[in-house]
Amino acid sequence: MFSKWKDTLVLRVVASIIIYSFVLTLGATVFFYQNTYSREINRQTSRIDQLALTVENSAAIAAYLSNRELALEVLNGLVKNDIVDVAIITGEQGFEESIHQHDTAATAPPIHYELPSPFMQGELAGRLSITPNQQLIENSARNAAALHALILLAYAITIISLVASLIHSLLTKPLTNMKNAVMAAKPGYDKELTYIPQNPNNEIGQLVQNSNELLTSIHDTLQREKQLSRKIVSVERRYRLLFEQSGVGIALITQAGRIDLCNSTFAKFTARCDTRDRDDTTSITFAEMFVKQQEMTETLRSVSAGNKIISGDFKFRGHDQSQQHWFHCLFSLAMETNGQPLIEVVMYDISERAMREKQYRFEAEYDSLTMLYNRRATERRISAALDDAKTQGRQCALIVIDLDHFKPVNDKYGHDAGDIVLIESAKRLRESVRRGDIVCRWGGDEFLIVLRQGREDLKVEPAARAILDALTQPIDIGRSRSVSIGASLGVACTPEHGIEKSELLKKADDAMYLIKQNGRNGYCVSGQQPHYIER
Structure with missing residues (x-):
């Protein structure tokens, strides 16, 4: 009961008024x-100033004449005031007389007043020092301030009570009656709210009139909704028969790229869409469900503009990044009954086929042991790199690498150790070159690297030395064993040594064999002297 009452408008308005x-x-x-406290302190300070001004002449005469009786008379007159604790008259000739009202030490600093000479203009007769009774002054100030505060508080409470009562009488009570009348009214019936007494023409009366108009509108709307619901049931039955029995995803896409209607299969497909970066999942467009959003947007635009059927394979943007979802989509233009164009899309899940094709492509282009490009894939990339170098007028270098002392590792430690050496060598080769360079396993214990010129001139020899430094480091083959190998590198550059792939490969291979036959563990640029690295 209390929880229901605490949410009422009356209580909230009254509580708000009281709190604020x-x-x-x-x-x-x-x-x-x-x-008030500050003003009272200042008033008492002014009283002390007035007292000092009143006795100034008498105190000056007493100080000038060193008259003790007159000084005591002046001081007694000062300390008779409760606000004065200590009064002292000092003369220029060493005269001093004082009176203390209390035996305890003064708690406030004294106030000093200069006493001008009564007989000699421009000279000082002495000084009058008055120490105020600070405790009495502060207590008096607090009492006056507290009295003013209590008067203000009582006045405010009276005003608050009066305002709360008036608001309840003129606003919250009529609104509560209005609320009860609205809750009693049943939409759909010809029943209107009655005007609240004494409020037929004011804002509450207008609210009653508007509420009656709203109830009438709701009644009419409900009647229309009943008619529409019968039509919707009929349409849903036909669409369900058309869509729900299909094994493929079917949807209608608006010109804005949003999903207008879809079947359950399509909903299952799109339920895997990653919408974690969106506050409102209903705002996502069809194109945003795919990795290549721009390509999908262009496809939808082409369908709308050309009134033609377009198909294609598209990668879905799913929650699980480890799984790839691919769909073959067929698009065609459809017209709504009101003439608005829609795009019909039919989706087939081809994820398994796409994964198989990707695996086939990977196996066809990569070496299964080192995960580098194999020879066949590299030959295509060499041709493309040489064409780019020729077109852009840039250099390109081919480095043929043959591992030294690899066969003894195989013979002594077995093929597993040899595989570890090949895998580690491939890793070091990838780390020794730039991301845009091409690294491949050419065959057996041979590798090939294609260096491409970047913004600066191609520096082949530093790259060759970096490769040799990486390959000559010991390799851990397990069981607390390590082996050291080397490499023989042959280098051929375009356009210095030719522009054809076969010509460059032969010159690089010949340069590599020159190193191999004359000491190993070095590099040789075609047509130049070989360089050997001491181990």
């Missing part, structure tokens, strides 16, 4: 308290 008013009153009370 209490905060404001509290702030105003603190402000006026501080203000």
